Amino acid sequence: MREGFDNVEWLARTRAEGDxxxxxxxxxxxxxxxxxxxxxxxxxxxxxxxxxxxxxVGNVLLPxxxxxxxxxxxxxxxxxxxxxxxxxxxLPRIVDISIDYLRTARVAPTLARxxxxxxxxxxxxxxxxxxxxxEAVPVATARLHFVLGDPAKPGA
Amino acid sequence: MTHGQTPSDADWRRALTRFVTVIPHTRExxxxxxxVTPEGTTMRLxxxxxxxxxxxxxxxxxxxxxxxxxxxxxxxxxxxxxxxEVCPTLDLRVDHFRPxxxxxxxxxxxxxxxxxxxxxxxxxxLWQETGRPLARGIGNFVRLGPRNTPQGFAEALFxxxxxxx
Numbered sequence: 026m027r028e029g030f031d032n033v034e035w036l037a038r039t040r041a042e043g044d045x046x047x048x049x050x051x052x053x054x055x056x057x058x059x060x061x062x063x064x065x066x067x068x069x070x071x072x073x074x075x076x077x078x079x080x081x082v083g084n085v086l087l088p089x090x091x092x093x094x095x096x097x098x099x100x101x102x103x104x105x106x107x108x109x110x111x112x113x114x115x116l117p118r119i120v121d122i123s124i125d126y127l128r129t130a131r132v133a134p135t136l137a138r139x140x141x142x143x144x145x146x147x148x149x150x151x152x153x154x155x156x157x158x159x160e161a162v163p164v165a166t167a168r169l170h171f172v173l174g175d176p177a178k179p180g181a
Numbered sequence: 182m183t184h185g186q187t188p189s190d191a192d193w194r195r196a197l198t199r200f201v202t203v204i205p206h207t208r209e210x211x212x213x214x215x216x217v218t219p220e221g222t223t224m225r226l227x228x229x230x231x232x233x234x235x236x237x238x239x240x241x242x243x244x245x246x247x248x249x250x251x252x253x254x255x256x257x258x259x260x261x262x263x264x265x266e267v268c269p270t271l272d273l274r275v276d277h278f279r280p281x282x283x284x285x286x287x288x289x290x291x292x293x294x295x296x297x298x299x300x301x302x303x304x305x306x307l308w309q310e311t312g313r314p315l316a317r318g319i320g321n322f323v324r325l326g327p328r329n330t331p332q333g334f335a336e337a338l339f340x341x342x343x344x345x346x
Contacts, residue, residue: 029237053233054242082205083251084267086331091206092270093251097244119243123274 033176036114045071045105055101058094062105065138071109073102075135075155082132090130092165095155099124099137099167103151106139107171116174117149124167133157135164142168149173188339193217193260196338200256203337207252214256221292222257224249228284241281246307250275250318253289254303258322261293261301265335268301268322276317285309291318299324 028035029051039047045062049055059076066072075081075090075098083091100122107117137155153167154160188196198214201207201224210232215223226232226249234242251273258268281287291305305318 027237030235031237051236052242053231053236054245055234057231058244080205080209083207084269085203085205086267086334089269091204091248091251092255092273093244093248094206096247096251096273096275097242100244100247101242118280119277121274121276122243122247123272124247125272126270129269 030116031176033114036116036176040109040114043109045109048105048108052101054097058097060098060101062102070139071102071106073098073105073137073139075137077132077134079132087129088132090132090135092124092126092130095126095130095135095165096122096124096167098135099153099155099165100169102137102155103139103153103167103169104171107141107149107151107173110141111144111149111173114176115149116176117171118174120148120170120172122167122169124165126165128162128164130155130164131157136160144173147173188260190216190218192339197222197256197259199338199340200259201252204252206248212249212252215288217260219260221290222253222260224253224256224289226287226289228286230283232281232287233283239283241283241287243275243277245287246277246281246316247273247275247318249287249289249307250291250305250316251320253291254305254318254320255322257291257293257303257305258301259338261296262324264327265338266327266330267325267334269325271300271321271323273321274319278314278316281307281309281315287315291320296324 081094143150149171155165156163194217294302301322307315
């Protein structure tokens with residue numbers, strides 16, 4: 026069986042098993058920047074982590090992580106979280122993202138937690154909060170809209 | 182460029198090339214500055230397989246587009262200021278019109294809409310094929326001012342090619 030988001034059986038199985046690792050393996054850019062997922066010690070969902078690697082630096086003077094890399098991390102987190110949280114298997118396709126940079130993201134581990142604020146029949150709205158030392162001191166927040174594609178339909 | 186002169190478009194192209202080459206993330210991806218004019222800044226991201234967000238369907242990660250827009254909008258800010266200042270991103274909005282596909286370079290263009298005392302407002306566009314935009318970005322950047330800009334920032338941008346001072 027060919028693995029991939031466009032394979033309905035593979036998607037349903039990996040989702041039932043909560044195999045986010047299998048999903049990340051299909052997302053080269055997320056691997057390049059060092060995104061991983063762990064089960065949330067405080068709840069049922071996931072916590073996402075961005076590895077503080079040299080290649081993610083966007084400002085060498087401070088130094089600080091690239092704001093665009095932080096956005097890519099938060100988009101990955103929102104997509105994976107949504108794929109697990111929906112009522113049925115869905116293939117999210119991003120419509121828009123709006124990100125607020127609240128503080129300088131240092132070259133340190135960055136964590137993110139997502140909330141699915143609305144799951145409609147066609148659209149989903151996800152909120153993401155990212156922080157470093159303390160969740161009470163976020164470095165960035167984002168909100169995203171996704172089209173919730175039906176994996177059984179080609180071109181979803 | 183000799184001291185005291187206004188940088189030409191070619192000076193700015195070299196300065197922004199230096200800017201994106203010093204940034205580890207964009208240097209490693211091979212981002213190029215194609216053109217800098219008063220109307221805008223244009224860049225080109227060459228294809229590499231790490232840009233994928235979906236290996237099976239061969240689609241580019243949406244985050245690559247956000248990263249590119251942040252970079253091109255943030256770079257376009259510099260020539261629009263009276264003197265180079267460090268300007269972190271305040272916020273960024275990206276609208277995804279269609280997915281970017283594997284195997285093709287991505288072009289990025291940004292322009293400054295307005296400069297105030299404290300903020301620079303920008304907008305940017307991405308495409309792989311002319312006339313078919315992939316995404317639109319709106320980025321606002323905070324002016325830290327000369328006081329919070331590290332000494333030598335402007336000099337570093339305009340240093341001569343073989344001058345490692």
